[in-house]
Amino acid sequence: MPNYSTLSLASVFMHQIALHEHNGEKKFNALLTDIPVELDARDLGFLTDRFSDALEKRALNVVPSEHVDSPSPGAVVSHLRTADLKTLSQLLAGRLVESQRLNAKTGLLVVADAVLDGTPGVLIAKVEHQEAMQAEATTLEGGLRSISIKRIPDLVFGEQTRIYKIAVLQATDKNPVGIQGFLADIQNGGGFANYFLGEFLGLKLADEPEVLTERFLDKMTEAIHQSSLGADEKIEAQAALAVDIKSNSSFVDAEAFIRTHIPPSHQQDIRSAASARGVPMMSFTKDPKRISARLNNLRINLGTEISLVAPPHQIGSQGQVRVERDPSSSNGELYDVTIKGVPLESVTNSRPR
Incomplete structure (x- = not known):
């Protein structure tokens, strides 16, 4: 742009x-x-x-x-x-x-x-x-002060x-x-x-709305991933991104998303990174049909060849999958992942990724 x-x-x-x-x-x-x-x-x-x-x-x-x-x-x-x-x-x-x-x-x-x-x-x-009213202070006979009002019917x-x-x-x-x-x-x-x-x-x-919507998801994801947000903050932001696109709103607004879901100290960095990647930084008509299958679950890839898949609304501080900094980590780069209150339904051998 x-x-x-x-x-x-x-x-x-x-x-x-x-x-x-x-x-x-x-x-x-x-x-x-x-x-x-x-x-x-x-x-x-x-x-x-x-x-x-x-x-x-x-x-x-x-x-x-x-x-x-x-x-x-x-x-x-x-x-x-x-x-x-x-x-x-x-x-x-x-x-x-x-x-x-x-x-x-x-x-x-x-x-x-x-x-x-x-x-x-x-x-x-x-x-x-547009119509407007112009107010002007006036002084009447006898020194009385007043306000005169004049209608302006064709203001531009x-x-x-x-x-x-x-x-x-x-x-x-x-x-x-x-x-x-x-x-x-x-x-x-x-x-x-x-x-x-x-x-x-x-x-x-x-670009048609479905192309813009897909670009919004992909490039905002890149901006979040490459940012200096903590792991828990990145997960919260990514979950919010999926929820935002799946919402009943007819529009997507990148600026509104950043203001609502990105911590204030990181907003300008995310905004610049998203804009540089071609994210439309304004409201546009939403059409998620090309990416609807990708919005149902988030995959959390961990550094030990472990990955977790869960619905976006179940990830974060309000969900059942919670990611928090490990207090014993000296450099602050280790995290504890806690899955609370879910049944163990089955255990199977998985295909290699």
Whole structure:
């Protein structure tokens, strides 16, 4: 994943996406502009920070979709070659009006020249309007002090305003269309609005949810195993990982997992190691079907050619299989494994591992 803090913006076009009603029929219209928005350095920096923060929290890789006939990918490629941001932004505004559902909200389409990790590209974002109240202290006749309240019906880019959908697209030679990028849909949590990703942008996720879920399990396991956590802490974390993936939640969130199940003093190391291994460090739709058989049991391999297999919920301080440091170990690297309160059902010769 790129370093989203390197994002910079140059020329910025904004087009208003409005909802009109005529003879009882509602439809979206694009109110097109002809020149870039005038932004001083401070405002441009504020806008850039909002976009980079949204991407950092939720962005996943996207590539062209062969199942959608959208002009957007080709138009972006053409702009990167000919530098005609006005034409690109107006085309995208028209395509958004054609693509989005009537239950979508009004707002602004933002299209900007961007550079991310040193590579030129195009930023495309849909930002929805919000309502707010502005309070201002006033002094009335006679010296009485009061607060005047003014309603702002179409606030955008406020500190609490959520940037709902945002993508950064860049040229590539890795697919025939010549475009790839990163997309975040803050409004939909770990999911993506189909009309925005597919019909509007003509893209799809580079990795399906089942691939991302398997990567989350494998690479987070590596990060835990290579960390300086104690053996008992590694077992607790690994058990929690399996339980987290098997839960009823529709999403996986690596950041939430680390905050909840990794001791605070180790969180940054685990976070860095997981990110370096390609773990998506944001919420995404979960699909465990490729790894479901691997979630039912954990195998604890010990240094004496002994291994134990048990369900994740039975391993750890609250389960029947408990791992604790051996108090007689001088270097702290020996552990006692205790299995409490289970019947001995059978003893057989096992196949060699």
